Amino acid sequence: MALDQIVDGLSEVSCDVLVIGGGTAGPMAALKAKLKNPKANVVLLEKANVKRSGAISMGMDGLNNAVIPGYATPEQYTKEITIANDGIVDQKAVYKYAQNCYSIIEELDSFGIRFLKNENGDYAVKKVHHIGTYVLPMPNGETVKKALYRQLRRARILISNRYMATRLLKSTDGRIAGAISVNTRTAEMLVIKAKSVILCMGAAGRLGLPTSGYMFGTYENAANSGDGYSMAYHAGAALANLECYQINPLIKDYNGPACAYVAGPFGAFTANNEGYRFIECDYWSGQMMLEFYNELLSGKGPVFLQLKHLHPDTISEIESTLHKVERPTRGLFQQGRGVDYRSESIEMHISEIGFCSGHSASGVFVDHNARTTVPGLYAAGDMASVPHNYMLGAFTNGSVAGIDAMEFADNHDFAEFDAADVASERDRVMAPTKREDGIPPNQIEYKTRRLVNDYLQPPKVTRKYELGMRRLAEAREDMQERMIARNAHELLRALEVQSIMDCADMAVHASLYREESRWGLYHWRTDFPEKDNENWFCHTLLSKQDGKMTSEKRAVEPYIVPIADEEKDLYDKQRIRATA
């Protein structure tokens, strides 16, 4: 039978621990769960193919947040991340990451992933952050996925590729019971009963529309359409600080990193059109992005990443990394435009918005054990709320989630779910295939994401957000009543649009709730331009309560690493000040 032809089918399987998403956090979570209890069944469900899925599909140039003894301490790292996030951090999870990440580095090393060492055999850690030193290059970073895959096969993890999870199942007492998924090439549905579930589904990276107009030209892997955020929401889990958007400084049009984390330690820097530095530090923070935005508006733009002042051998070394891992087509792109780093700087721009805790702090709320607010449901990686956690955070917190989720599964039996929930989800999923006539998913997605750009991209204006909310509601009605999918592949896109729409609605709701400005450009509200610590020094939690989107405040947990008053605003001092 031809691929993509719709097949009517529904089957059911069960496992002890279900991991959804096989990118970075997911494989590590599955592996750790299985190693904790080798007799248990662990299923790793993936929308694409675990071999090449997720943000590190083509590997990664290095670790951006390695806390290595001798270079940094967990206390220093926790302090830096707290300050970079304007203080809105539950330090326990960050501190636990900082304590555990070195052992994960050693484990990755044992998988065959190498980390740069100097002539003395010590790790060659580089400084990119404002305060501390945490960046560690990976000389064979292109092999990360292969190394992980080998471990998964060795541990006999059950891998199911090309299944997109659409909704979580719960028991009447609120415990997790499993998930519903659909095959992306046949539209057959699969119910997976599980004692615990770990969501590792990546960022909401297809939220804003890239300025090129190409819908899949996103910063994040374009498969990351925010399905995890949407599923967690519909399951009643709380989502934290969604108004703290991800917005990144990227290569204009190519829309990938330039990448200052690679080139910066060699002496490259972000420059304005006059060739001058204007920011103290190239580490991605909302405060840095605000200065980037201001520079573009000041008439001193465009903004560039400048390498041309470096020695040609140094440039060649940087090039060999940039054009080999993470986004290897960077080289092809620059070649097409006739840009040689030796003579010309790289034109940069500000990306579209998204949710991602990998770089900012917008994620499904988790505690230091990667537990969400739903019993038995875990989250890790870009979609979980531990801030600025990058690839190493996905591995480390994925590991934490895997171990705790297996413990949960060992102590609980399967929870019972209502068969009616499966039936109604099947109706929802298949609805676009039942219509004879209507609007294809690509048009609904384009319109939704264009509205996100028009109304939601910071600076956030209340009136614009209110209008955006109305326009999005109209697009949602079209999506729910008129969207068609003529084959299984279109159905995959139709389901993704529904995640994107949910994320757009959550972005509006969370942004309107926090009536202050914080995190630089990420949450700059023109109607409330000041930081208001008296009323808003807190997390915001968004959740579905009685079927309605609701936001509430949650106090920041008392710090375990104290921050002195004079340190609190270090990340606000990004702009280079003129000296007499």
Add this chain to the structure above:
Amino acid sequence: MPLASYQTSVPVVVDDAKCIADKGCTVCVDVCPLDVLRISDMTNKAYMAYDECWYCMPCEADCPTGAVTVNIPYLLR
């Protein structure tokens, strides 16, 4: 509403002379994160069926015969 098909030049190009999909190879189709490659019913060779490309490279990197070339999508070239 009636639908029209929309012309688009796709970024992934397959060299039919090198492609061994007709011998049963499906590597590029298997690894694509966006699932946009298919084997043609007419030629039995791989081709890009959906213009939804992240220009990420697994198809080109993993092809056993070097038949696949990833170009930058025209809109952002």
